[in-house]
Amino acid sequence: MSRNKKSASRRRANPPIPRNHHGGAPSNSAADDAAEVQMFLNLASTQDPKILNAAKAEELPPPVWSEDDPEGSLQRAFDVMDQRRKFYEVAATAADERTRSAKQLQERLAERELSIDADREDAAQASSDAEELxxxxxxxxxELREREERVRVLEEDAETGFRSAAQAARLKLDKELAERRAKFDQELDLERSKSVERLEEHEDLITEQLNSMRAEVERARARLADEQTALEKQREEITLDRRTVLGREIAVSRRESAQEAEVEALAAVAVSDAQRETHLTAIRAEAAEQLNADLGRRLTELEKALLKLGTTDPVRLLDELESLRTANSELRNQIAARLNDDDLxxxxxVEERNRELSNERERLSLALQQLKGNVLANSINxxxxxxxEDAEHHYEVMSRGYESRIAELQRTIETIYKDRPDPRSPLFPQCVSMDDNAMLNDPGVLLDDGIDLSSFARSLQSTMFRESERAYRVNDIAVFLGGLAMARLHLLEGMSGIGKTSLPKAFxxxxxxxCAVxxxxxxxxxxxxLFGHHNTFEHRFEExxxxxxxYRAGTPRYRDRPFFIVLDEMNLSRPEQYFSxxxxxxxxxxxxxxxxxxxxxxRPPAQFENGIGLRLPGNVWFIGTANQDESTLEFAxxxxxxxxLMELPSHRPKVPNQNSGSVQPYSSDALYKAFTKARDVHQDAVKKVRQLIHDLSGDLWEQGRVQMSPRVEEQLRKFVPVVVAARQGQHPSEHHDYNDADQDGLALAxxxxxxxxxxxxIRGRYDVTPERIEALQDSVLLHWEANGMAGLPTRSxxxxxxxRRRREG
Structure with missing residues (x-):
């Protein structure tokens, strides 16, 4: 019992490290243990071709020295040495790779051994208890056998004459045997109950550990809830602060608008005063001009009167007037002297009356001038x-207009700012939220090396079927891997429902x-x-x-992993426009x-440059699915x-039962390294496929006007080695093989x-007649066999x- 408690406490102190196939914590299931052990055995038993090539370097014949050609002999010797050096470097690289893989597996096995040791102690304790029982x-x-022996002896004695005594002894022994058997059963039941108690105690310890872990999880959840509550409070406070600042900004804007309206009103009044002064000045100028005209007219009349008098000199005229007055006075005196008193x-x-009338005329003339001046002043007033009055009315009209305009602008501002986000909020809110996502900021555990494309393809087939319930042939998986190495844009064509979208998702x-769809x-x-647009009214980008x-592909969680973006039904519109x-x-x-x-x-997103642009991540593959019907467009x-380009078969294959293990969480760099390694190893395969197409080049041009461009040449160099490496080895029957089961990796590629x-x-080129297609097909079959390709060119x-059917209708 004490040993059980010690082993249990030791397991609590050193718990085994959990693992699973999702990159987090691996499980302790027997299947995972068996898979890792099998990987270790495969690593230990597999002979790397690079190391075998390096071993073959020792078998190279030494160069033969020739006295006639010493330079050539030295060159051949140097070539052999250089060839061996390259072999050894490749072998060293392969050995380092295998060493790193072995170290990783050893670390995992060491972790497993920690949990196995604890299980062994429990098993040893159980074995000890069983041994005691x-x-x-x-x-x-x-003891029972001894009793039986005694009984047999007694029976022999009974046969010799002691039957009664033997019978009594036998009954006694049977009774004693029954008692001992009952006692043994009781002891056995007691030991079983004790074992059950020990198992229950062990289960109680496990339950206690589970409860402790659950309590820790609950406390962590409680802390997380508290943190979330605190964050919500902070968000509410920030929202309130933003609303307060926004209200202040609106109040300031309103005050500025009122001040602008007041300034405009004062300006209008000042303009009205200036206009009034200008008008008064014009009236005064008009009155002055009228007075000047009257004076000019009187002056003209005086000048006319002077002309009538025959002179234009006023002094002379005065002298003459004075002389006339003197003569008149003399004449009056003479008349007075002649007139009588009555006439005088x-x-x-009459003279007195004349003087009074003249004075009255003078007074009336002055009064008339004063009245005219008053009339003019009254007119001006x-x-x-x-x-x-006009200015006051205009001001009132302007005031009412400004007040209505201000009220309208206030309503407009309230309507605009009612649901409008804070101008300081992020322009790309969804991308910024990914920067704050804890899961997307956890890169996880990735493997950067050690992919064998052949076993990788088989593991992908079984894992895709187990995890996603999607069945795909090894040939299709190998072609898909080759496409990943060839280009970052894929087009999956075929009838609807065959798994075009499911393939990248399961992969x-x-x-x-x-995989985003x-x-x-x-x-x-x-x-x-495709990307979205800038909503200037709501001050954010419609992502x-x-x-x-x-953007998610570039987060720490996925930036080192292969990431797939599926453009579902890509040919509903023209990708040459929206995808250009x-x-x-x-x-x-x-x-x-x-x-x-x-x-x-x-706040700009973390991955954006200067907050306005996003780089294209290097770990992203774009996969477009396409249906060929009347609702879609033809790709350019x-x-x-x-x-x-890849077409999936219309029927799903039957995935054979095989235990290839789970695919490890490899990085995109590991995938690129595997592609590079395949190109180094299978260069001969590229040469063979290039030779096949070169042999067909004459007929391709003559019958179909088809020739390979430099871009297609480069794609061939990347595609063929990966398909050959992934298709290596024997594969069990998958039922639906589409007549390509006899093809090896080279023929498939x-x-x-x-x-x-x-x-x-040649698709869609109707100048290529059915007869030309027939001739081109015969040429392909001829050169296919001549170049030693396995099987038949079923896809071609x-x-x-x-x-042919397209042209024949």
């Missing part, structure tokens, strides 16, 4: 009053990474339909699903970011030339590349049959 049972059995009195009264699940719409025309997936930016980037990566906005605002040659990258150029044959 076996010893006791053996002792009891020995009448004359003097009345004009001023009317102008002031991503098996690789412990992610973006549904293409028929109305897409430019890059804004599309594609942009969010592209990425087509250019995939062809010639210039290292520049894809600009989405002209200026940044708020620009898209086909830059993409890897040659057939697929010839069908979808070379022969596909399907292309010829389809084009």
């Amino acid at each position: 076996r010893t006791q049972a053996a002792e009891k059995i020995a 009195a009448r004359l003097r009264s 009345n004009l001023k009053v009317r102008q002031l 991503a699940t098996a690789l412990h990474t992610d 973006v549904e293409v719409q028929a109305g897409w025309r430019d890059r804004t339909d 599309s699903d594609f942009l969010q997936a592209l 930016v990425l087509l250019s980037k995939l062809e010639n990566e210039d290292g520049k970011a894809i600009q989405l906005v002209s200026s940044s605002a708020g 040659d620009k898209t086909y030339n830059r993409a890897h 040659a057939d697929h590349f010839l069908a979808y990258k070379v022969l596909r150029a 044959t399907r292309v010829f049959d389809e084009e």
Whole structure:
């Protein structure tokens, strides 16, 4: 009992490290243990071809020295030494790779041994208890055997004459035997109960550990809930602060608007006063001009009177007037002297009357001038009053207009700012939220090396079927891996429902990474339909699903893993229009970011350059699915030339029962390293496929006007080695083999590349007649056999049959 408690406490102190196939903590299941042990045995038993080649370097014949050609002999010797050096370097690299893989497996085995040791101690304790029970049972059995022996002796004695005594002794012994058997059963039941108690105690300890772990989880959840509550409070406070600042900004804006209205009103009054002064000045000027005209007219009359008098000199005229007055006075005196008193009195009264009338005329004339001046002043005052009334009315009208305009602007501002986000909020809120996501900031555990493409393809097949319940042939998986090495744009064609979208999703699940599906719409025309657009009214960028997936691919969680973006039904619209930016980037990566906005605002996403653009991550593959029906468009040659084309079979295969283990969480660098290694190892395969296409080049041009471009040449160099490496080894029957089961990796790569990258150029060209297609097909079959290709070119044959049916209607 004490040993059980010690072993249990030791297990609690040193718990085994959990693991699983998702890159987090691996499970302790027997299947995972067996898989890791099998990987270790495979690593130990597999002979690396690089090391075998290095071993063959020792078998190279030494160069023969020739006195006639010493320089050639030295050159041959140096060539042999250089060849051996290369072999040894390759062998050393392979040995280092195997050493690193072995170390990783040893670390895992060491972790397993920690948990196995604890299980062994429990097993030893259980074995010890069982051994004690076996010893006791053996002792009891020995005693029973002794009793039986005594009984047999007594029976022999009974046969010789002591039957009655023997019978009594036998009954006594049977009774004693029954008692001992009952006692033994009781002891055995007691030991069993004790064992059950020990097992229950062990289960109680395990339950206690589980409860402790659950309590820890609950406490962690409680802490997380408290932190979330605190974050919510902080968010509410920030929201309140933002609203307060926004209210202050609105109040300041309103005060500025009121001040502007007041300034405009004062300016209007000042303009009205200036206009009134100008008008008064014009009236004064008009009155002065009128007075000047009157004076000029009187002056003209005086000048006319002077002319009538025959002189223009006023002094002379005065002298003459004075002389006339003197003469008149003299004449009056003379008349007065001649007139009588009555006449003289009448004359003097007339003169007096004349003087009074003259004075009255003078007074009336002065009064008239004063009245005219008053009338003019009253006219000016009345004009001023009317102008002031007009200005006051204009001011009232302007005031009412400004007040209504201010009220309207206030309502507009309230409507605008009611649901408008804070101008300091992020322009790309979804991308910024990914920066704060704890899961996306955890890179996890990845393997950067050690992919064997042959076993990798078989493991992918079984893992994809086990994890996603999707069955795919090894040939299709090998072709898909070759496409990943050839291009970052894939086109999956075929009838609906055959698993075009499911293939990349299941592939991503098996690789412990992610696959985002973006549904293409028929109305897409430019890059804004793919990436999204800037909503200036709401002050944020409408982030599309594609942009969010592209940004997620660059987060710490996925930036070192292969990431797949599926453009579902890619040919509903023309990718040459909405996908043109990425087509250019995939062809010639210039290292520049894809600009989405002209200026940044708020908190920028971490991956954006200057807050306005996003680089294309190097770990992303774009996979477009395409249905060929009346609702879709035909891809342009620009898209086909830059993409890897693949058609999936219409029937799913039957995946054989095999235990290939789970696929490890490999990084994208590990995948690229495996592709590079395949190109180094299988260069001869590239030469053979290139030779096949070279032999066909004459007929290809003569019958179909088809020739290979430098881009297609480069794609062949990347595609063929990976397919050959992934297709190596024997594969069990998958039922639906589509007549390519007899093809090896070389024939599979040659057939697929010839069908979808070379022969596909004749599709839709009706100048290639059925007779030319027939001749071209015969040439392909002839050179296929001449170049020693395994099986038949089934994919190329399907292309010829389809084009023949297309032309024959």
